[in-house]
Amino acid sequence: MSIFKKIMTAIRGGASEAGEAIIDANATRIFEQEIRDAEHHLTKAKRDLTGVMAEQMAAKREIDRLTREITEHEGYAMQALEKGDETLAIAVAEKIANLESTLADQQHAHDSFSGSADRLKDLVKKSERQVAEHKRQLSMVKTTESVQKATSAITDNFSSSNSKLLSAKDSLERIKAKQQKFDDKMKAAELLDSEDSDTSLQAQLKAAGIGSQDNSANSVLERLKAKKK
Amino acid sequence: MNIHTIADHLNSLADNSDTGMSFDCQPISGEVDVLQISILGREELPVFISVTEDQILCICYLWGTDEVKPECVNAMHESMLEMNIPMPLSSFSKIGDKYVVFGALSINSSFDDVEHELAVLSNNAVEVIDDMSEYLL
Numbered sequence: 001m002s003i004f005k006k007i008m009t010a011i012r013g014g015a016s017e018a019g020e021a022i023i024d025a026n027a028t029r030i031f032e033q034e035i036r037d038a039e040h041h042l043t044k045a046k047r048d049l050t051g052v053m054a055e056q057m058a059a060k061r062e063i064d065r066l067t068r069e070i071t072e073h074e075g076y077a078m079q080a081l082e083k084g085d086e087t088l089a090i091a092v093a094e095k096i097a098n099l100e101s102t103l104a105d106q107q108h109a110h111d112s113f114s115g116s117a118d119r120l121k122d123l124v125k126k127s128e129r130q131v132a133e134h135k136r137q138l139s140m141v142k143t144t145e146s147v148q149k150a151t152s153a154i155t156d157n158f159s160s161s162n163s164k165l166l167s168a169k170d171s172l173e174r175i176k177a178k179q180q181k182f183d184d185k186m187k188a189a190e191l192l193d194s195e196d197s198d199t200s201l202q203a204q205l206k207a208a209g210i211g212s213q214d215n216s217a218n219s220v221l222e223r224l225k226a227k228k229k
Numbered sequence: 230m231n232i233h234t235i236a237d238h239l240n241s242l243a244d245n246s247d248t249g250m251s252f253d254c255q256p257i258s259g260e261v262d263v264l265q266i267s268i269l270g271r272e273e274l275p276v277f278i279s280v281t282e283d284q285i286l287c288i289c290y291l292w293g294t295d296e297v298k299p300e301c302v303n304a305m306h307e308s309m310l311e312m313n314i315p316m317p318l319s320s321f322s323k324i325g326d327k328y329v330v331f332g333a334l335s336i337n338s339s340f341d342d343v344e345h346e347l348a349v350l351s352n353n354a355v356e357v358i359d360d361m362s363e364y365l366l
Contacts, residue, residue, distance in 0.1 A: 143284070146286075150286075153258070169365055
């Protein structure tokens with residue numbers, strides 16, 4: 001059964017109650033150990049691969065060298081034949097035969113190294129995919145457990161603080177009411193601001209001697225003086 | 230990144246958050262450490278943060294199964310599935326008998342990412358309750 005299915009079954013089955021683990025802790029530990037082992041193997045495979053690739057390159061260099069040497073000696077053999085020195089030509093031909101035999105061996109080794117390198121590359125890719133997949137699965141198990149534990153911590157906290165959980169609609173009502181209050185305050189503040197600017201305009205008008213003037217002591221005195229006359 | 234560094238960061242923001250929201254953090258102890266985050270003006274809908282090995286989970290509880298009109302359960306589920314992708318950053322889920330919206334962040338996220346996540350999650354939660362209240366008792 002896949003981890004996904006296991007978690008689904010466990011949640012459906014009511015394992016979501018606090019304290020009951022989705023997959024027992026021991027199994028999780030074994031799983032973690034398996035992932036660590038796989039990662040260890042992966043590191044080793046990568047190291048082996050580097051070694052094999054180095055050998056492969058060395059073999060290739062040797063093949064190139066032998067091929068060059070064979071061509072060279074073929075030239076010598078031809079020259080010996082042209083000069084009619086059959087004995088020397090045979091000696092060179094023997095050397096060529098030896099070189100060709102070594103070349104065949106190197107070619108064989110090179111092919112075998114390439115084969116191993118390809119196999120190791122496939123293995124590394126496969127292991128990397130597997131480790132990533134195992135990690136994903138482990139993360140699913142751990143997250144499920146963590147959410148359950150967090151939920152029970154939250155629930156315990158709520159019941160211990162005696163705070164009643166509101167229904168969603170009530171919560172929304174309250175939040176909206178608070179938002180409304182905040183908006184009203186903002187509006188009131190704006191209104192006050194604009195009133196303030198009205199007053200300041202009046203002050204400017206007054207300063208310019210436009211509009212109604214204050215009853216100052218002087219104007220009262222003027223009025224009294226006028227009455228007296 | 231753990232709930233304490235997140236709490237320190239959010240508390241240090243005070244009124245200087247980029248999201249225009251004020252956060253108040255309250256750690257809840259238990260087998261798994263949880264951070265309860267109240268947002269000024271939305272104290273009724275706190276967001277809970279828990280940090281695991283590879284992710285930061287932010288969860289906001291919406292309503293219980295007992296608050297759903299029985300004849301509306303299927304329609305509500307359909308709406309939730311349909312809204313799951315359009316809803317920015319958050320997804321719907323169900324923990325026990327509670328429906329939730331949640332967001333999961335990489336453990337390598339920045340504090341700004343966490344703050345942004347909280348603001349978006351809270352906005353989503355308020356909007357979801359408003360828009361889905363026809364399904365609720």
